[in-house]
Amino acid sequence: MTDSGNAFRQIYSKLGLKHAMVNHSKEYMTENGINNNMAESFFSRMRRSEFGTHNGMRRQYLAFYAAWA
Numbered sequence: 001m002t003d004s005g006n007a008f009r010q011i012y013s014k015l016g017l018k019h020a021m022v023n024h025s026k027e028y029m030t031e032n033g034i035n036n037n038m039a040e041s042f043f044s045r046m047r048r049s050e051f052g053t054h055n056g057m058r059r060q061y062l063a064f065y066a067a068w069a
Contacts, residue, residue, distance in 0.1 A: 002019070002020075002021050002022075002036055002039070003021060003022060003023070003024055003036055004021050004022065004023040004024070004025075008021065009021075020032075020034045021034065021036075022034050022035055022036060046065065046066065049065065049068065050065075053068075
């Protein structure tokens with residue numbers, strides 16, 4: 001589940017995965033319950049920990065940082 005960005009459509013179609021999306025300019029959540037709140041929350045916590053806890057992140061340790069977010 002993602003928002004209606006074009007990049008996501010291309011990625012999911014190339015991988016052959018099912019893709020559900022919500023258009024935030026029209027609605028917060030679709031009638032079927034599709035939203036991307038968990039993804040937005042995760043990225044918000046990652047970004048906050050980058051500046052508030054870790055003082056920067058390195059690519060090689062990204063999985064470690066993500067486990068703590």
